[in-house]
Amino acid sequence: MSATDSSPSNRLADHDVDSLGSYLHERTSCGLERARRAAAKALRAAFGTDAVGDCRWTDAALIEAGIGQWARPHLLTFDPSLSLALAERAPSEDGTERLLLRTHDDQLIESVLIPAEKGRKRARMTLCISSQVGCARACAFCETGSHGMVRQLAAREIVDQFRIAQRICEADRPVDRRAEAPTPTPPKRGTSANTLPAALRPISNIVFMGMGEPMDNLPRVRDAIALLTTPQAFAFAPSRITVSTVGHADKLATFFESTRAELAISINAPDDTRRSRIMPINDRYDMATLRRVLLEVMPKGRRVLFQYALFADFNDSLDDADLLADYVHGIPCRVNVIPANPGPDPSLTTPAPERVDAFVARLAERGVTTLVRRPRGRDVGGACGQLAGSRREQLVPLKRSKPESP
Numbered sequence: 141m142s143a144t145d146s147s148p149s150n151r152l153a154d155h156d157v158d159s160l161g162s163y164l165h166e167r168t169s170c171g172l173e174r175a176r177r178a179a180a181k182a183l184r185a186a187f188g189t190d191a192v193g194d195c196r197w198t199d200a201a202l203i204e205a206g207i208g209q210w211a212r213p214h215l216l217t218f219d220p221s222l223s224l225a226l227a228e229r230a231p232s233e234d235g236t237e238r239l240l241l242r243t244h245d246d247q248l249i250e251s252v253l254i255p256a257e258k259g260r261k262r263a264r265m266t267l268c269i270s271s272q273v274g275c276a277r278a279c280a281f282c283e284t285g286s287h288g289m290v291r292q293l294a295a296r297e298i299v300d301q302f303r304i305a306q307r308i309c310e311a312d313r314p315v316d317r318r319a320e321a322p323t324p325t326p327p328k329r330g331t332s333a334n335t336l337p338a339a340l341r342p343i344s345n346i347v348f349m350g351m352g353e354p355m356d357n358l359p360r361v362r363d364a365i366a367l368l369t370t371p372q373a374f375a376f377a378p379s380r381i382t383v384s385t386v387g388h389a390d391k392l393a394t395f396f397e398s399t400r401a402e403l404a405i406s407i408n409a410p411d412d413t414r415r416s417r418i419m420p421i422n423d424r425y426d427m428a429t430l431r432r433v434l435l436e437v438m439p440k441g442r443r444v445l446f447q448y449a450l451f452a453d454f455n456d457s458l459d460d461a462d463l464l465a466d467y468v469h470g471i472p473c474r475v476n477v478i479p480a481n482p483g484p485d486p487s488l489t490t491p492a493p494e495r496v497d498a499f500v501a502r503l504a505e506r507g508v509t510t511l512v513r514r515p516r517g518r519d520v521g522g523a524c525g526q527l528a529g530s531r532r533e534q535l536v537p538l539k540r541s542k543p544e545s546p
């Protein structure tokens with residue numbers, strides 16, 4: 141992680157076992173393996189029970205964690221506290237909740253908590269997180285893209301969206317469900333189990349589909365995923381994390397080499413003319429290039445999720461479904477069809493439900509595994525393409541008082 145930047149960050153959530161271990165080894169010459177073991181214990185002490193609040197980050201706490209004097213003073217130079225503050229919670233009628241978060245330099249970013257639709261058996265809570273403040277990609281249907289790019293988020297700012305959301309979910313969890321969770325106990329020597337069993341975790345999935353194009357901030361996205369999937373820290377399975385891109389063909393190889401997280405590609409149109417009209421990235425990497433590169437670099441056994449936002453009378457005909465089916469043919473994939481949400485371009489509107497059904501039925505006839513993602517959180521501006529970040533203050537004035545802590 142520290143390799144991303146010239147000098148190592150002193151924020152603990154910028155590090156995983158490798159980077160923290162390297163740091164300790166460089167400072168103490170203790171040997172890399174020993175340093176890594178101490179780093180793992182430190183991350184467990186700092187983040188293993190993060191869902192219930194801040195850890196004790198003191199010399200005594202690190203002694204309890206089994207960390208020797210040789211490492212403790214160095215570890216205590218790191219700060220495990222949150223780098224974001226919760227500015228607003230905007231709950232939707234459908235159970236979705238948009239979170240507005242303030243950064244240290246007074247930027248605003250957004251995350252969205254999306255519970256499973258009512259009636260689904262599996263308890264599932266998806267967190268949609270942001271990777272940048274703003275975005276340079278200027279997709280026509282996206283509120284974030286209409287404001288341009290401000291800056292990259294640090295790895296800690298990506299991880300801290302998860303930490304804040306997890307604390308909110310944990311606090312909101314009914315008491316009887318909380319009681320099912322075992323009291324965290326110090327792990328046995330040589331084990332890494334520290335966190336709740338997957339079924340009892342408040343957040344089950346993470347998607348990088350919030351503000352920003354993750355591939356434009358890939359080193360920090362990769363670092364954040366490394367910490368989120370570190371067994372001693374947040375212990376998320378990589379298969380439960382999905383990174384979505386508009387189709388940065390040049391970054392796909394690096395993505396697959398650096399993480400086991402899932403890949404989603406927003407395709408959104410069945411041909412280059414229409415795709416370029418709504419997604420300027422297509423002028424750089426057209427659909428044929430994207431398809432060719434994907435097939436070249438995608439490791440065997442992996443598959444990709446194509447996302448297709450459906451706009452009335454733009455890309456929703458049966459012929460368009462056929463073109464899409466042709467495009468994905470031969471690629472191990474699934475297609476998510478997303479009836480469009482109201483966005484900055486008034487000409488891009490939501491199709492009638494029967495058009496959506498017919499489109500999906502045609503894809504199914506063509507043998508494409510397809511799922512319709514019904515809009516969630518529209519009433520609070522939390523649906524796909526609606527995240528506004530700093531512009532939120534112009535849309536709905538916020539109190540400028542000190543942000544509330546999660």
Ligand code: SF4
Nearest residue numbers: 275277279282285352
């Ligand atoms: S859809 Fe994603 S990549 Fe496109 S402008 Fe919005 S945030 Fe950026």
